[in-house]
Amino acid sequence: VRKRIRQLKDFITVTPDWINYALIDDITDSFAPLIQQIELEVDSIDDLVLLLRESEQSDMLRRIGHCRKKVMQLLRLLSTKADVVKGLMKRFEVANEMGLEAGAGVGGSSAPINAHKRAMHHNVALYLGDIQDHIVTMVQNLNHYETILARSHSNYLAQISIELTQTSSVTNDVVGRLTVFATVIVPMNLVTGLFGMNVKVPGRDQDDLVWFFWILGVFAMFAVVGFAIAKRSALV
Structure with missing residues (x-):
């Protein structure tokens, strides 16, 4: 966040609201590598679950369970954050409306300052909207990965059941x-x-x-x- 402030200090006015947005954005971006890693693992599991030979399937159930655990942990962390960001956006909108009402009744030299504050609130609200869209997209991706893992889990168990049935048939x-x-x-x-x-x-x-x-x-x-x-x- 400090690095972004140093880079953008000539283009933006750094306010507590903007710092709040930057912290939330940095925390949100920190989830991206984890989700990308999960995506690669899910694609690998989905491709291999029906192709592995019996001798290579010993750790597939462990991989599926471990990946589903990570997906559920991220869903638990991110599922409610979109509502939190939405609440912050509503707070900025209310503050902006209050600033408009105050600006309508106050003139003189304070009018440009109020207009500048309203513009900053509006910009931060837009930035928070982007964060909310990012969080919603990540939650949707995680739900999609959970669906793929559930299907892979079912396919794996079905394949094991078929192999057990074949073994039982040979034994009989x-x-x-x-x-x-x-x-x-x-x-x-x-x-x-x-x-x-x-x-x-x-x-x-x-x-x-x-x-x-x-x-x-x-x-x-x-x-x-x-x-x-x-x-x-x-x-x-």
């Missing part, structure tokens, strides 16, 4: 294949287990391998039929 497919395999193998295991027990089995008292090969053939046929039925039923 593997479990289904294992179930079919177990359905075919378990009866065979039961039958072969009988030969290791003290029970009567076909061909136990015979010395040849006819029954053995017949049992193997039945097992093979059972396996082929079981896998054929599973294949036809799209289970494998």
Whole structure:
């Protein structure tokens, strides 16, 4: 502010009202780099949220949450400032109207001074109007960024849900294949287990391998039929 006063001291009359405007304008301009940084981050998130591979998405939710936190903090700081500036503008307008009424009833040498004060109030009110427009624009931009981040957040969660559904589908497919395999193998295991027990089995008292090969053939046929039925039923 002091630098602006030194630069403009030959062109303007520095008054407390102008210093007040300069301070508000400097504070308002200090938000511009933050909003520009948020804009770049929002554009990056919006472009990458649907393009990143699964291994690169670990910090996307953290980036979205951190950026939304900064947006909400700036909205909290700026959302009410437009009304504050509007109140100051109204104050200058009232002071200007009072100056007009006073100037109408007072003549002489004080008339040029009152006219100069009214002109300064009018100029400061115009400057404050520019600040108000700037604040309103920043608030609108922040609301737009919040909308983009909310959409990116929803898209990210939807993508995660789709990936989980795909993983679950693959797992269910593997479990289904294992179930079919177990359905075919378990009866065979039961039958072969009988030969290791003290029970009567076909061909136990015979010395040849006819029954053995017949049992193997039945097992093979059972396996082929079981896998054929599973294949036809799209289970494998």
